[in-house]
Amino acid sequence: MTGITGCYLLGSFSRHKSHSFAMSQVRVRFAPSPTGFFHIGSARTALFNWLYARHTGGVFVLRIEDTDKERNSEAFLNVIYDSLTWMGMTWDEGPKVGGDYGPYRQSERNDVYQHYLKLLQDSGRAYEKDGAIWFKLLGERHEVFDEHRKKTVVKVKNTPAIIEDQIRGHVERTEDEDFVIVRSDGNPVFHFVNVVDDIAMKITHVIRGEDHLSNTSKHVELFKAFGAPVPTYAHIPLILKQNGPGKMSKRDQGALIEEYQRRGYLPEALVNFLCLLGWAPGDNREKMPIEEIIRLFDLPGVNQSNARFDEKKLAHMNMAYLLEKPADEFVRLAGDYFERSGAFAQNRPDESYFRDVMVLSQPKIKGLEELPGYTKYFFSDEYPVDPKAKDKIMGKGEPKVRLAELAEAVKSADFSSDAALEQMIQVLASTHGLSVGDYIHPGRLAVSGTNVGPSFYGLFRVLGRDRVLKRIERFLATA
């Protein structure tokens, strides 16, 4: 652990000077607390930290803020690791990977906190009250009745704490209150451990949600009390829930990263979408590779206003990424999704048949989660017939006659390509003086039970002659 003496030397550098001094490497941290599932807002905070580290060639530290023993859990910890990894945000220092400034879980850093607490006590900046230890602010004290807490509190008017925020600009606050740094049960509190660890881990830039802006003056006072350099701050706007008032929380619809992972969203799509919530490259581009985003991302380019989460746009981004996947990768992704969602539970289809079905469906779906439903009839003969589609198609013309003609033609048709099948239908239609639609619509209904689906010729080709014939005959017999 680094002693405080070293920090004191650096203490004379202001935030601005520290930017240029020693060409020090950027060190940012993402410091989640494992008190709930990992959500969109946390993910974006992590992302902006990660982007900035990658952009500057700096270090991305993962630190677990688990000082509240009542609320944190091991399960949530794994969700954090999984989600970060899934989104491609690898951390350079932190749990699992180690680093020179560990341990990286606050629950394991008590000796560090004790050391720093002693420094505060020795300099007269800490005192005991109600069994807890408080940080003592410097300045003029006066009592005031707080409407919110319904009690009289002591405000301390101090020399204004000035924050030069990379996103907000100049922010200052002239009044604060003494605050608890160690609970009466002996456990240190967020404000204290957060600052101590930022000092000990030599964090240069604190990038966090705007909900922390009001805390920052307290933190600045702590840095000053330790004689440590104040890090550069960047408070990013919050993500508001898509419906209703307030910021998004883990209880909101669509808030959990885990959910998108489960639903087969592409992580690159989610990441790209999240980057665009509060940041834009400035040239109207939206869908862009992460390498390009890393190259262009910078703190002053981040917006100041809150953004409302829009899952429709996310879905669109996901579709755009899915559409351009090479066949091999798409099939692999689809296979993974079928596996995870239990769609293979009943019967596992032949590998090349599965592949054909997926490749045929790729251009038609908006997300992997549509796939099992969209392709159901390919893998089972027991598919329902959509009554609406049936009414619509069987209600006009002579669909049964067309189906009989189609079945006859299928017996000798060339199933090797879509083009061959297309020609077969065209010949069939023209010999009877009809349009291809007169055969296609009943044909699709007969073999799939629905009026929506992939290309008709592809549908026949992939199903193959035997299935097509059997299904048409069965349909004719029962319809």
Added chain:
RNA sequence: GCCCUCAUCGUCUAUCGGUUAGGACAGGAGAUUCUCAAUCUUCAAAGCGGGGUUCGAUUCCCCGUGGGGGCGCCA
């Protein structure tokens, strides 16, 4: 109530004093067509209000209004 903060189409955003205020999602219409998507064309859609500063304000300043956040021995 106090403190901090923000403000361009419904939503995400571009504009760093001079633009017909641009793009994307969503919505409408059309094209294509074997359905549904995708795609292409196209329509509708915005500078919160009031004062300043300026030859000129969406852009800079102030006030108001509205939104968001904070005010825990949570993080």
